[in-house]
Amino acid sequence: MNKHRCYIQGSAAISAQHTFDGDFFSAPMVTTSTNNLVAAEPDYKAFIPPNSLRRMSRMLKMGLTAALKAVQNSGQPAPQVIVTGTGKGSLSDTEKFIRDIEQYQERALNPTPFIQSTYNSVNGLIALQQQSTGYNNTFVHRGFSFENALLDSMLQLHEGVGNTLTGAFEEMTDEHFYIKSRIGFWKDTPTGNAAMFDHNTSGSISGEGATFFMLGTERTPNAEACVTGMKMLYKPSAEALNKALPVFLEQHGLKPTDIDLVITGRNGDINTDHYYRVLLSAHCPATPEVPFKQLCGEHDTAGAFAVWLGAQILKHQQLPDMLQSYATNVPDPIRRILIYNHFIGEQHTFFLLEQA
Amino acid sequence: MEELKLKLKQQIIEALNLQDTKPEDIDDNAPLFGEGLGLDSIDSLELMVLLERQYNIKVEDPREGRKILASVQSMAEFIQSKQPA
Numbered sequence: 001m002n003k004h005r006c007y008i009q010g011s012a013a014i015s016a017q018h019t020f021d022g023d024f025f026s027a028p029m030v031t032t033s034t035n036n037l038v039a040a041e042p043d044y045k046a047f048i049p050p051n052s053l054r055r056m057s058r059m060l061k062m063g064l065t066a067a068l069k070a071v072q073n074s075g076q077p078a079p080q081v082i083v084t085g086t087g088k089g090s091l092s093d094t095e096k097f098i099r100d101i102e103q104y105q106e107r108a109l110n111p112t113p114f115i116q117s118t119y120n121s122v123n124g125l126i127a128l129q130q131q132s133t134g135y136n137n138t139f140v141h142r143g144f145s146f147e148n149a150l151l152d153s154m155l156q157l158h159e160g161v162g163n164t165l166t167g168a169f170e171e172m173t174d175e176h177f178y179i180k181s182r183i184g185f186w187k188d189t190p191t192g193n194a195a196m197f198d199h200n201t202s203g204s205i206s207g208e209g210a211t212f213f214m215l216g217t218e219r220t221p222n223a224e225a226c227v228t229g230m231k232m233l234y235k236p237s238a239e240a241l242n243k244a245l246p247v248f249l250e251q252h253g254l255k256p257t258d259i260d261l262v263i264t265g266r267n268g269d270i271n272t273d274h275y276y277r278v279l280l281s282a283h284c285p286a287t288p289e290v291p292f293k294q295l296c297g298e299h300d301t302a303g304a305f306a307v308w309l310g311a312q313i314l315k316h317q318q319l320p321d322m323l324q325s326y327a328t329n330v331p332d333p334i335r336r337i338l339i340y341n342h343f344i345g346e347q348h349t350f351f352l353l354e355q356a
Numbered sequence: 357m358e359e360l361k362l363k364l365k366q367q368i369i370e371a372l373n374l375q376d377t378k379p380e381d382i383d384d385n386a387p388l389f390g391e392g393l394g395l396d397s398i399d400s401l402e403l404m405v406l407l408e409r410q411y412n413i414k415v416e417d418p419r420e421g422r423k424i425l426a427s428v429q430s431m432a433e434f435i436q437s438k439q440p441a
Contacts, residue, residue, distance in 0.1 A: 051394060054373040108408040110371075111401045
């Protein structure tokens with residue numbers, strides 16, 4: 001088996017858009033007039049007992065619910081392996097715990113935010129709920145967090161594991177938004193996601209969400225797409241990046257013209273969006289391109305949302321209405337999608353998805 | 357004592373995030389764990405923290421906890437017994 005090949009047997013995404021329930025393909029884009037895209041939370045009661053729900057922070061509820069829905073959608077039994085990635089983990093619990101330390105002078109600390117502030121708390125909850133006692137790992141590597149989780153999952157599958165639950169989760173808090181605004185992460189003036197590409201300014205729009213995939217080596221009836229390749233490049237030079245894309249495609253027996261659609265992580269930041277423009281104009285000038293961060297916002301694990309979006313496009317063989325205006329000449333059928341995303345110009349990733 | 361019990365119920369609801377529960381839903385003598393509110397071991401830790409934060413009372417012997425946290429009534433009696441005369 002190719003160690004970079006696995007089927008997405010089921011998936012689920014919680015984002016600012018109607019990705020969890022509702023018709024994502026015909027729904028209009030959810031917009032905000034601020035620079036922070038907040039995830040639309042589903043009704044958790046269908047997935048989590050009320051007595052457990054009351055103790056969970058927003059991030060834990062989103063992560064656990066997306067994971068359970070992905071397993072449900074796959075029609076597979078409980079996952080043998082759980083691997084996730086997160087750039088920030090359960091931020092609200094971390095902040096609460098730190099505030100309590102200060103307020104109560106390190107005495108009388110509440111155990112719940114302490115327990116749940118750890119990065120692996122989502123994985124722990126999933127494992128408990130699914131009674132999955134196998135390999136369980138959480139990667140925390142900023143813009144490569146989800147990518148490392150996916151790579152680990154692929155290696156686990158290559159080693160003979162039957163299936164893995166792989167995902168990413170991220171939450172934004174007021175405090176964290178403020179801290180990042182101080183270092184120029186977000187646009188200076190309220191811009192909103194609908195207009196994020198219209199302003200020739202630095203910074204982007206923040207986002208959050210949880211995305212999970214059940215992965216396996218077998219093509220199942222529910223299979224949405226096949227992940228056939230992934231390449232990570234850390235702070236590549238312009239020359240290295242330019243060389244890397246054709247080499248990556250060649251390693252998978254492809255030419256740039258074999259790509260039917262490119263999904264890019266353009267985020268409206270003039271300091272880093274040139275990477276997409278330069279690379280695609282050099283190698284895929286005629287390939288239709290759609291950006292995805294106007295849907296989910298910028299965050300460390302936005303790449304997971306892009307993979308989910310690519311898989312849905314391949315499964316349904318159409319672009320969602322909200323992306324139609326970006327690309328007019330999409331081939332029919334859509335067989336192969338290249339995703340190119342980078343996080344703040346440092347962590348660059350190519351994903352290759354094919355029809356299942 | 358009645359005032360203390362009402363305040364305690366409100367504090368329990370807030371500390372444990374019992375979203376659909378009102379103070380009048382909690383019987384003074386109903387067991388807090390198992391039956392009644394159906395609390396668990398993490399909740400007992402949270403209630404110990406509540407006693408320390410709100411009433412400055414530290415339960416030194418954890419074995420005492422079971423008796424103290426049995427019901428709102430027992431918690432209120434314990435708090436009252438620790439308050440200066």
